[in-house]
Amino acid sequence: MxxxxxxxxxxxxxxxxxxxxxxxxxxxxxxxxxxxxxxxxxxxxxxxxxxxxxxxxxxxxxxxxxxxxxxxxxxxxxxxxxxxxxxxxxxxxxxxxxxxxxEFALRIVTQKDNPKIKEMELITSIEQLKEYEVTDYLGNGWAERNLKEVTVQWLPEIDKIFPFLVEKRADLIVASKRTAYDMKRLGYESQLTILPNKLSSVSxxxxxxxxxxxxxxxxxxxxxxxxxxxxxxxxxxxxxxxxx
Structure with missing residues (x-):
């Protein structure tokens, strides 16, 4: 029992x-x-x-x-x-x-023919982005928290930021490897480039x-x-x- x-x-x-x-x-x-x-x-x-x-x-x-x-x-x-x-x-x-x-690094994505590309390659901090027009998508929590002092054109979804950049309506995107993956998947890698300088990292x-x-x-x-x-x-x- x-x-x-x-x-x-x-x-x-x-x-x-x-x-x-x-x-x-x-x-x-x-x-x-x-x-x-x-x-x-x-x-x-x-x-x-x-x-x-x-x-x-x-x-x-x-x-x-x-x-x-x-x-x-x-x-x-x-x-x-x-x-x-x-x-x-x-x-x-x-x-x-x-x-x-x-863990992943954040880098700059810009147009391959951007005349400012050489000076952008010297950027190493978010603070330095204040001189540029940046675009990103609503819902990107990191961007919403860290780009408050930067001029950002907010778009409704990630797929919209690449044509916006190609049309030269902004200077750059702050991108992770995942953003680069989307850039390639959507066919924009012939027009856009990822710069080697690291701005920040995220875990x-x-x-x-x-x-x-x-x-x-x-x-x-x-x-x-x-x-x-x-x-x-x-x-x-x-x-x-x-x-x-």
């Missing part, structure tokens, strides 16, 4: 342990995350699958939504985690790792909801991410999406 009681007491624990960790992503963020007929793909998805699913043995699910909705799902405890830049607001409802998931971190049962596993996640950086796994995953 005592063993039977113990068995039933253990059932909730066993069920909880088997519950997958539900990751949510921006569903239109190639090549980092995107939805293709209901299945999520991308750099972040592959990293999570390797780190959490394979190396830690935690079952995971991957679902994409408009970005604001994805974040709200973690805030409300409907989903467990997402990967992005930490902000003060996100810290109110998530616990955030110390090991970056991905994305794992953000686990404070309501998630996995919030206490953050040290494990950090340990595995560090291991994956050291053994080159994350670099290989990223390059598999960016190479020709």
């Amino acid at each position: 005592r063993l039977l009681v113990l068995f039933f007491l253990l059932i909730p624990t066993l069920v909880t342990a088997a519950e997958p960790m539900h990751f949510v992503y921006y569903d239109n963020y190639r090549p980092r995350s995107w939805n293709d007929n209901g299945t999520m793909h991308g750099i972040l998805v592959d990293i999570v699958e390797e780190a959490v699913g394979k190396r830690l043995g935690i079952p995971v699910t991957h679902t994409g939504y408009p970005w604001k909705r994805a974040q709200l799902m973690v805030k409300e405890g409907i989903a467990d985690a997402f990967i992005t830049m930490p902000t003060a607001e996100r810290r109110t409802y998530t616990v955030i790792g110390v090991e970056p998931v991905i 994305f971190y794992l953000c686990v909801g404070k309501n998630s049962p996995y919030k206490d596993r953050l040290n494990d996640f950090d340990r595995i991410l560090k291991e994956m950086h050291e053994d080159g796994t994350i670099d290989r995953i990223e390059e598999s999406y960016y190479r020709d």
